[in-house]
Amino acid sequence: MMSERCEKVRLAAMAALDGEPPPLSEQEIREHLAACAACRVEVEQLQRAMAPLDRQKPRVFAQDVWPGVEAALRKQTAPAQPRREVYVFAVLGLFLFACKVLGVLPELGGNWPPKVLPLVAAIVVFSVLKQNPFHITGNLKLEGDLR
Amino acid sequence: MIESAMDDMKTIERCRAGQTEVFGELVRQYQSQAIGHALALLGNLPDALDVVQDAFVAAYQALGRFDASRRFYPWFYTILRNRCYKVLTSRERRPVTDIDNVQLLAPPADEAWGDESAAVQRVLKELAPEDRELLVLKHLDGLTYEELAQRLGVPAGTVMSRLYHARRRFREKFTGMLDDHLAGTDE
Numbered sequence: 001m002m003s004e005r006c007e008k009v010r011l012a013a014m015a016a017l018d019g020e021p022p023p024l025s026e027q028e029i030r031e032h033l034a035a036c037a038a039c040r041v042e043v044e045q046l047q048r049a050m051a052p053l054d055r056q057k058p059r060v061f062a063q064d065v066w067p068g069v070e071a072a073l074r075k076q077t078a079p080a081q082p083r084r085e086v087y088v089f090a091v092l093g094l095f096l097f098a099c100k101v102l103g104v105l106p107e108l109g110g111n112w113p114p115k116v117l118p119l120v121a122a123i124v125v126f127s128v129l130k131q132n133p134f135h136i137t138g139n140l141k142l143e144g145d146l147r
Numbered sequence: 148m149i150e151s152a153m154d155d156m157k158t159i160e161r162c163r164a165g166q167t168e169v170f171g172e173l174v175r176q177y178q179s180q181a182i183g184h185a186l187a188l189l190g191n192l193p194d195a196l197d198v199v200q201d202a203f204v205a206a207y208q209a210l211g212r213f214d215a216s217r218r219f220y221p222w223f224y225t226i227l228r229n230r231c232y233k234v235l236t237s238r239e240r241r242p243v244t245d246i247d248n249v250q251l252l253a254p255p256a257d258e259a260w261g262d263e264s265a266a267v268q269r270v271l272k273e274l275a276p277e278d279r280e281l282l283v284l285k286h287l288d289g290l291t292y293e294e295l296a297q298r299l300g301v302p303a304g305t306v307m308s309r310l311y312h313a314r315r316r317f318r319e320k321f322t323g324m325l326d327d328h329l330a331g332t333d334e
Contacts, residue, residue, distance in 0.1 A: 023307075050286065056252045
């Protein structure tokens with residue numbers, strides 16, 4: 001039965017060989033290995049046994065899962081949205097609803113803020129979140145054959 | 148590495164903006180690695196392909212929770228790993244007997260190492276999925292203890308101990324196989 005100290009040294013020695021900071025000092029490891037033949041042999045054998053594994057490379061797989069992923073995603077309508085943005089849009093929705101309610105109240109009818117504020121709020125929110133709902137880009141795309 | 152993390156982040160931002168097709172770039176970038184990892188856990192290619200596909204779909208749906216300061220693949224790996232373990236658990240209830248003889252390793256550049264590569268492949272296949280996963284991540288992918296700890300969701304000390312025992316089991320099987328081979332050639 002291996003002692004607790006032996007197991008600790010073996011783990012530390014393997015960590016040191018892996019280039020990791022060992023839980024024991026290098027001197028402690030060296031001293032124990034010099035005095036304990038069983039641990040010395042164990043560490044040497046383990047190191048040697050890993051060499052064939054270290055010479056291997058992972059296989060590159062040619063299978064393409066994207067068509068299957070894409071088909072599954074197309075069935076689902078909701079695009080991935082960060083939760084933060086969901087809350088912002090919920091607040092915007094409530095705000096627009098409140099503006100609409102205020103706009104239809106007869107005593108406030110004709111006032112301009114309820115009509116303009118929703119538009120301003122929408123522009124601000126889309127700018128802050130960097131959304132581009134109309135996909136407007138600066139790239140010019142020529143269509144048709146120009147020859 | 149930093150460049151790749153930045154690229155991942157840009158791609159993810161575009162996905163979050165609703166450009167589903169951009170997610171294909173991430174899938175194609177990481178799918179081979181993901182298939183290898185799923186195969187290491189499951190030991191069966193059709194299952195591995197199904198799980199990888201499901202995991203990418205789940206990852207897309209969870210992109211909103213992705214922390215942009217992290218890299219994509221380690222985050223994705225936790226999703227993939229959970230799904231692999233679900234399949235392994237269901238196999239315990241309903242054992243699968245047709246485990247494929249699928250290669251996890253690339254063919255060796257030098258044919259002289261072909262036997263060694265085949266022996267390593269056989270030993271990996273005989274190991275428990277947890278040992279196989281750990282050895283593949285450490286020796287084939289070259290992850291550090293800290294990276295392994297993050298991937299497996301355990302402390303670095305546990306990684307050190309598990310790795311030590313996985314290596315011992317690998318050595319026992321590998322030397323056993325060599326002894327059998329030598330005994331066979333002596334006869």
